[in-house]
Structure formats: C-alpha cells, structure tokens
Amino acid sequence: MERQIRYCFIGAGSMAEAMIAGLLKKGMAEAGQIMVINRQNRARLAYLNREYGVQIPENKGDAVVQSDIVILAAKPKDIPDALTQWGPMIRPDQLVISVAAGISTAFIERHLKEGTAVIRSMPNTSCTIGLSATAICRGRWATHEHMESAHRLFQAIGIVVEVPEEAMDTVTGLSGSGPAYIYYMVEAMQQAGVEAGLKADIARQLTLQTLLGAAHMLIETEEEPAELRRKVTSPGGTTLAGLETLRQYQFEKAVQSAIFRAKERSKELGDAFTTIVKS
Numbered sequence: 223m224e225r226q227i228r229y230c231f232i233g234a235g236s237m238a239e240a241m242i243a244g245l246l247k248k249g250m251a252e253a254g255q256i257m258v259i260n261r262q263n264r265a266r267l268a269y270l271n272r273e274y275g276v277q278i279p280e281n282k283g284d285a286v287v288q289s290d291i292v293i294l295a296a297k298p299k300d301i302p303d304a305l306t307q308w309g310p311m312i313r314p315d316q317l318v319i320s321v322a323a324g325i326s327t328a329f330i331e332r333h334l335k336e337g338t339a340v341i342r343s344m345p346n347t348s349c350t351i352g353l354s355a356t357a358i359c360r361g362r363w364a365t366h367e368h369m370e371s372a373h374r375l376f377q378a379i380g381i382v383v384e385v386p387e388e389a390m391d392t393v394t395g396l397s398g399s400g401p402a403y404i405y406y407m408v409e410a411m412q413q414a415g416v417e418a419g420l421k422a423d424i425a426r427q428l429t430l431q432t433l434l435g436a437a438h439m440l441i442e443t444e445e446e447p448a449e450l451r452r453k454v455t456s457p458g459g460t461t462l463a464g465l466e467t468l469r470q471y472q473f474e475k476a477v478q479s480a481i482f483r484a485k486e487r488s489k490e491l492g493d494a495f496t497t498i499v500k501s
C-alpha cells in the first residue's frame with residue numbers, strides 16, 4: 223500500500239469518483255491521502271466526503287500544493303481554465319496525470335513550470351471495481367520513474383498499457399468510451415428478451431451471465447473471438463440466423479464507425495484548444 227503518496231483530483235465528476243472508489247477498494251490509498259477539489263458544486267464534494275471519506279480542503283490551493291500527484295479530471299473544455307487557475311501552483315517535483323480526452327501533454331505542459339512531468343492517461347469507469355483498461359503515454363518531462371508511478375496507480379484499478387501519444391485518441395474511442403457500447407448492447411439484449419416474453423429480472427440475469435461468460439471465455443481460453451463465435455454457431459441453427467440478421471443491419475460497420483467517430487471526437491476536443499493557443 224502506498225500510504226505516503228497524496229493525490230489531488232481537480233474535478234469531482236464521474237471519472238474522479240470511479241478512480242477514488244477503485245483506489246480505496248484496492249487498498250492503493252487511504253481516504254486521508256486523497257484530496258478533491260471542484261469548480262463550485264459543494265454538494266458533490268460533500269457527497270464524496272460522506273461516501274468515501276476523501277478530504278475536501280477549505281482552501282483549494284492547499285490541496286494542489288500539498289499533493290504529490292495532481293490528477294486532472296475536469297471535462298476537456300474546462301481543462302484550459304483549470305490549468306490557468308491551478309497550473310501556476312504546481313511545482314516540477316509533482317507529477318500531473320491527466321485523464322482528459324483529447325488534451326495533449328504538450329498543451330498541459332505549456333501551462334506548467336518547465337520540467338513538470340505530465341502523463342496523459344485514458345482509463346474507463348470500470349476502475350470503480352478495479353477492472354479499468356487504461357492506456358498511458360508520457361509527456362516531455364516524464365521520466366521512467368514517473369511512468370512507474372502511473373503504472374502502479376492504474377495497475378491497482380485494472381490493467382495498464384503504454385502507448386505513443388498519437389494512439390491516445392484511438393484508445394479513447396475504443397476502451398475509454400467502450401463500456402458505454404457494451405452497456406448499450408446489454409440494454410438492447412435485455413429489452414429484446416422482455417419484448418419476446420421474458421420477465422425483466424430473468425432477461426437481465428441471462429444477459430449479464432452471457433456477457434460475463436463470453437468475456438471469461440475470451441480471456442481464459444485465449445481463443446480468437448471468431449473461433450469462439452464459430453463454436454456457438456451450429457450449421458443451420460439459431461445463432462447463424464441471428465448473426466445473419468446482425469450482418470444485414472451492418473453490425474460490424476456500426477461498431478467500427480462508432481469507434482472511429484469517438485476517436486475523431488477525441489481529436490476534435492484537443493484540436494479546439496490547440497487552435498486557440500496558436501491564434
């Protein structure tokens with residue numbers, strides 16, 4: 223357990239909560255090591271304090287100054303203001319980890335003192351239960367030791383891979399937004415079960431166990447998804463009929479287009495600020 227590290231979350235939204243829940247659950251940190259600041263919503267901070275026991279300092283600047291790792295967890299559109307507000311307080315002996323979609327390490331570095339290490343990350347909300355798929359990339363001043371710190375942090379709440387920064391928008395479209403695609407699929411499956419006559423709780427139970435079983439099959443058998451799919455698909459059977467229908471509705475294309483569009487959106491979110499800085 224890394225008791226000595228103090229974290230400051232700038233932004234108290236869903237992602238901050240998911241990371242806090244995961245860090246505490248996995249024993250990576252104790253509530254006393256985690257400080258959270260927000261732009262204004264005091265009720266939200268009070269909730270996080272009540273629910274998780276995390277620290278809500280009266281003086282927000284103290285939280286930034288007293289931390290070892292500053293986690294930028296505001297929405298991309300609010301990151302420039304957050305950096306203008308808190309950036310001047312951050313010292314080069316602190317580590318800044320951003321979870322913001324689209325925002326480059328170079329943009330963040332421009333608002334910080336020279337030499338301040340920045341790591342860009344893209345976790346997902348499954349970090350709440352320690353099952354995030356996180357990618358990280360290093361900024362200009364981030365050393366091997368900084369990357370190790372980020373690895374330890376994100377490993378506690380799931381798996382972590384290192385990618386070049388150019389890959390971060392793709393990661394965002396794939397695994398950052400990914401849980402939402404899966405939830406959408408689950409909604410559709412449950413709904414279909416109910417419309418076809420199952421009780422809602424039965425449709426939910428069967429859908430979730432199917433999802434869990436398929437995920438474990440992929441991980442534990444290490445077989446290719448296409449091969450596992452083949453094994454479900456009896457000649458002339460029900461699965462084939464179902465898959466053909468998915469094909470008619472261009473399922474593959476729909477999923478791929480969703481990921482490409484989310485990737486593009488991540489890029490747009492970052493480009494908006496790059497343009498502002500240049501002009």
Ligand SMILES: NC(=O)C1=CN([C@@H]2O[C@H](COP(=O)(O)OP(=O)(O)OC[C@H]3O[C@@H](n4cnc5c(N)ncnc54)[C@H](O)[C@@H]3O)[C@@H](O)[C@H]2O)C=CC1
Nearest residue numbers: 233234235236237260261295296297298300304321322323
């Ligand atoms: N929700 C998700 O599944 C994921 C989100 N992210 C990233 O995490 C970041 C946060 O996303 P959410 O938690 O979903 O958004 P959110 O809107 O729920 O939370 C953002 C919080 O930041 C606060 N904030 C804004 N400006 C601030 C400032 N100047 N100082 C302090 N706090 C400030 C807002 O008051 C708000 O509470 C985004 O950049 C997003 O791209 C990354 C991976 C997954």
Ligand SMILES: O=C(O)[C@@H]1CCC=N1
Nearest residue numbers: 323346394398399400
């Ligand atoms: O929707 C978003 O913009 C954020 C980034 C990845 C997941 N949620």
